[in-house]
Amino acid sequence: MENYGPDTYGELNADVYDEWHAAHDPGDAVRGLLDLIGQSPAGPVLELAVGTGRVTIPLAEAGVDVRGIDASEAMVARMRAKPGGDRIPVAIGDMADVDPGTDDRFGLVFIVFSTFFFLTEQEDQVRCFANVAERLLPGGRFVLECPMPDVARYARNQTLETFEVGIDRVRLVAVRHDPARQRLDGHHVLISGNGVRLAPAFMRYAWPAELDLMARLAGLERVHRWGGWRGEAFRGEGNYVTVYEKPATA
Structure with a gap:
């Protein structure tokens, strides 16, 4: 762990990330997020750990006002080199801080694949939930895709x-x-x-019940847990999707 920080993974993987993950089609994630964005309060959308833009760019192409944050300048440079990637506002920083460089509040914040677990300490994961809740509009949603620990x-x-x-x-x-x-x-x-x-x-992996506790500590309520982006039943295996909501009276 010596010299391993929030930007290390991206800085050392940026040039091969898209190639090594080409088999993982983000299409279902994009379609699922578009549905959830349509059900969320009107406002900009924020992706934590935007990476090379595999999800953010298609959302922007669909007309979503989407922003991003990522710790790795190398990953963001890859995104900006893609068609449309240079038009998406991205802040360089620790995703646990949930600081996109503006005072905006968001209708939806999301993080996909297994990236939330790249926060390697429990306290950083708890801090991320708390900061997301702070930046959400009332009724806004925090959407996580996570792998079930195996x-x-x-x-x-x-x-x-x-x-x-x-x-x-x-x-x-x-x-x-x-x-x-x-x-x-x-x-x-x-x-x-x-x-x-x-x-x-x-x-650092977390169990579903542990994520739910982090959400409750942040004042968020779980409204969905699916076995995938198509709303499949959650069976405790593979990647799953959880939707948390900030109470409308908050």
Whole structure:
């Protein structure tokens, strides 16, 4: 963890992020968010950890007034190089601060994929919820997509998986699991003719009930929990979507 900060993942993964995650189509997330935005108070929308704009750019193309925040200048530079990406306001900063550089209040704030768990301390996750609640309009919503923790996959609290095998390259993911701290410390390892490349990804997972408690502490109420962006039943596996709401009287 030495020298690992909020921007480390993005700075070391920006040039390969879209390539390595190309199989994960963000289309369902975009469509699901558009539905939720239509049900939320009128106001701008904020994405935490905007990254390379895989979700934000399609939302902007659909006419949403969307803003972003990300700790990594390298990731945001990738977004701004894409068509339409340079027109989206993005602040550089820690997503737990939920500070887009304006005093705006938002009708909806969201974070997708597994990115919320990149806040590696519980106190930072709690702080993120509290700051989101502060920036939401009454009746506004906080939408999180998170993976259900699958601790059974870590034999002796570690795992090594092969994600790609080619003629001239192999990509592995090595992870150590700390169950007491709910921590996953991992590396993408790319072995190729150019040598060995390491891309760290350190995370702190949280259980659904723990997220609900963070929301209650922030004054938010859970209104939906689905097994995916299409409103599937939540079965405690895979990625799931939770929608929290700020009371309209707040």
